[in-house]
Amino acid sequence: MKKLKVLLLLLVGVMLFSAVAPVAAQEAVELELWTFVNTHARWFREQADRYADEVNADFALNVVEIAYSDMHDRLQISIQSGGVGAPDIADVEQGRFGGFLRGGGDPGFVELNALLDQGGHTENLVSARQALYTSMGSVYGIEHALTPVVLYYRADVWEGAGFDPQEFVTWDDFVEAGRAIVAENPDVIPLHIHNGLHELLLRQQGHDYFNADGEVTIDSEASIALMDWLLALKDEGVAGDPPEGDALWAAFKDGTLISMVGADWYAGFFKDNAPELTGKWKAAPLPAFEEGGRRTSVWGGTGATVVATSDHVEEALSFLEFAMLSIEGNVRRFELTNLFPPYIPAMDNERLHAADEYFSGQDLGAVFADVGPEAPPQWQSPFRSQLNSLLTAARQDIKDGNRSPADAFAEIAATIRDEMEFES
Amino acid sequence: MFGRGRKIAPYLFISPFFIGYTIFFLYPVIQSLQLSLYRQVGLTNPPRFIGFDNYVRLVTKDALFIKALTNTTYYALGSILIIVPLALLLALILHSPKLRFREFFRFLYFTPNITAGVVVGIIFGLVFEEQYGLVNNLLLAPLGIDNVRWLREARWVMPAIILLGVWKWTGINAIYFMVGLQNIPPELKEAARVDGATRPQVFWHVTLPLLRPILAFVLTIAIIGSYNLFAEPAILVGLEGGPNNAGMTMTMYLYTRGFRELKMGYASAIGYSLAVIILVLSVIQLFLIRAFRED
Secondary structure, three states, X not given: OHHHHHHHHHHHHHHHHHHHOOOOOOOOEEEEEEEOOHHHHHHHHHHHHHHHXXXXXXXXXXXXXXXXXXXXXXXXXXXXXXXXXXXXXXXXXXXXXXXXXXXXXXXXXXOOHHHHHHOOOHHHEOHHHHHHHEEOOEEOOEEOOOOEEEEEEEHHHHHHOOOOHHHOOEHHHHHHHHHHHHHHOOOOEOEEOOOOHHHHHHHHOOOOOEOOOOOEOOOOHHHHHHHHHXXXXXXXXXXXXXXXXXXXXXXXXXXXXXXXXXXXXXHHHHHHHOHHXXXXXXXXXXXXXXXXXXXXXXXXXXXXXXXXXXXOHHHXXXXXXXHHOOHHHHHHHHHHHOOOOOEHHHOOOHHXXXXXXXXXXXXXXXXXXXXXXXXXXOOOOOOHHHHHHHHHHHHHHHHOOOOOHHXXXXXXXXXXXXXXXXXX | OHHHHHHHHHHXXXXXXHHHHHHHHHHHHHHHHHXXXXXXXXXXXXXXXXXXXXXXXXXXXXXXXXXXXXXXXXXXXXXXXXXXXXXXXXXXXXXXXXXXXXXXXXXXXXXXXXXXXXXXXXXXXXXXXXXXXXXXXXXXXXXXXXXXXXXXXXXXXXXXXXXXXXXXXXXXXHHHHHHHHHOOOHXXXXXXXXXXXXXXXXXXXXXXXXXXXXXXXXXXXXXXXXXXXXXXXHHHHOOOOOHHHOOOOHHHHHHHHHHHOOEHHHHHHHHHHHHHHHHHHHHHHHHHHHHHHHO
C-alpha cells in the first residue's frame, strides 16, 4: 500500500513537472529570428550586436537558419496553430509570401504601416519592392534587396575570346559572341537556363506570370515567345541546361558555365560557394531586348516580417527599424552580402562603391545603382507559390522539348484559373 | 479504500499511453475526418462545410492525385517485387552456417535502415547526379553506358527512387526472413532430405510454406511503408516530385496541398483516401496469402 502511494505520487509528480517545466523567468529580451539565407543570418547577427551596444543592452537575438522550403512550411504551420513554436521575426521569400495570403485571410504577420508611415520610411523604400509584401493596403514585410538583375560573366573567358560584355547592347550581341565562343570550345555554356531565367527575362520585357490585377499571364504570347527563344538558343548550343544544386557549383568551378543572369544576391552566393573563382568574374548591365530597352530585371527578394503571436512585437519592430530602415544597416548589408539596398537614402553611400576583389576589383555597387532605377515592378499573388510548384514539375519537359511551352504554360494557367474559381 | 486504490491504480499506470493516444492520434484522426468535409483554405480562415465535394473533386478533376496514386503504386510494385525476393535470398545466405563474419554482414545490411531518410535523400542526390554522380561515373561508364539522367528525366525518376528503396529496405526485410528461417525446426528439413527431396524441393515445399506468416508480415509492412513514402523522394527530387511530377508520392501530394497551399480540408480528404487504399490493399494481400494455405 505504501509502495503504491509512493508510485502514484511519483506519477503525479512527473506529470506535473512536465506541465510546468518550460516556465522560467527571463530578464533580458531574447528574440528568435528565422532565415533561410546564410548571408542574411550573418548580417542579422551583426546588427543584433550593434543594437545591443547602441539601443538595448539586454537585447539578444537568436538567429536560426533553416533550409528554404522547411522554414516557410514550418512558419506557416506554426502560424496556423496559433503561434506554437513560431519565431518573433522571420524572413519570408517573396515567392512564398503569396502563399500566406491564400484564402484571403490574415497572413499572421504584424501590419507594418504604422511603423513605416510614422518613421517617414514609406517614401524611403522602393515601392515596387514593397508591393510584394503588401495585401489590400496592409504592408507585412520589409524588403532586404532591390534585386537588380545583371549579367555576371567570367571576364577571363569572354575577354580572352575578344569580347567585352560591358559593350553588349542587345541580347543579339550576347548571342553572337556566345556563338563564337562555343565554336572555339563546344563544352562551354554561355547562357545558363536556370530555374528563374524565363521569369526574370519576362519581367525585363515588362511582363510577368501574374499581372497587376492578379490574373495569371504565364500563357501570354510574350511568355511563350520568350521560352521558344531560349529553347532555340539551347538547340544551337549557346544556352544550356546544366545541373542544379551542388552540381551547379561544380559546373561553375570547372569552367562549363561562363555567365549567370542573376540578381544582386547572387554575388554573395558566388563568394560563398565558389571562393576559388575570386578575381575571375565581373558584372555588366543586362543586354536589352531591343536597343534603348530596359537593361535589368528583378529576381527573388525576401522580406523581414514580425510574427503576430510574438510576445515582443515592440522590440522586434524596433530592431527591424534599427537594422533595415537605417543607412548604416543597409550599407553594412551590402558590404557583407552584396544585397543592394531597397532603402533610397542608402543608395548613394560611398561604401557601396568599394572595389570588390571577387569581381576583379570592379565597383559592383555602381553596376547595381546604374540599372536600379529601371527595375521593373513585380506583382504578388496568393497563387504564385502554387504556380511555381506546377512550373517546377513541367520545367524539365519543356527544356527537353517533350512539351511545347505554349502547351505547358496553357495547362498551368488553366489549373491556376480553376483553383482561383474553386476558392472564390 | 484499499480495494478502490487497487482498482484505479492499474488504470492510472497505463493511462499515459491512452491519454497520449487520444490526444495525438484519436483526436486528429476524427478531426481530420470532419475537416475532409469542409473547405478550409489559408492560415486563419474559418472552415466551410461542403459535404463530399473534396472527395468528388479528388477523384474526378484532380489529375495530379491520380498521378501521385499511380506513382506510388509503381513504387510499391517495383520495390516489393525486387526487395522481397532479394531479402529472402540474402536471408538464406546470412542464415547459412558456412558464412564467415556472419554477424558483421548482418550489421552491415541493417545499417541503411537506421539512416535517416533525409540523409539518404541528400546522399542519393549526389549518387544519382547526372554528370558528377557515382552511379553514372563508377557503375555505368565502365560498362560503356551513357550518362543516365536519373533525376531529370521523368521515366528515370521512379527507378532511381526504387533503387534507393531497395538499398534502404532490403536489409531489414532480410532480417525478418532470417528470424523466420531460424524458427523453422531443422528436423523438418532433415526429414524431407531423408525422404529424398533435393535442396530446391526442400526450399519450395518446406521452407517457403513455413515462412508464410513472415511473408505476410513483410508484405503488409512493405505496402504500408510504400504508400507512406515521403522523406527520401521529397529530398531527392523535391516536393513536386521532380520532372513531370514523376516522383511525387501520395504523402508528398498530401503535404503540398495541406502545408504548401494551405488547403487543410482537401489534404484531409487525400489522407482519408490514402488510408482507405492502404486498408483495402492490405486486406487483399492478406486474403491472397491465406488463400495459398487452403491448397
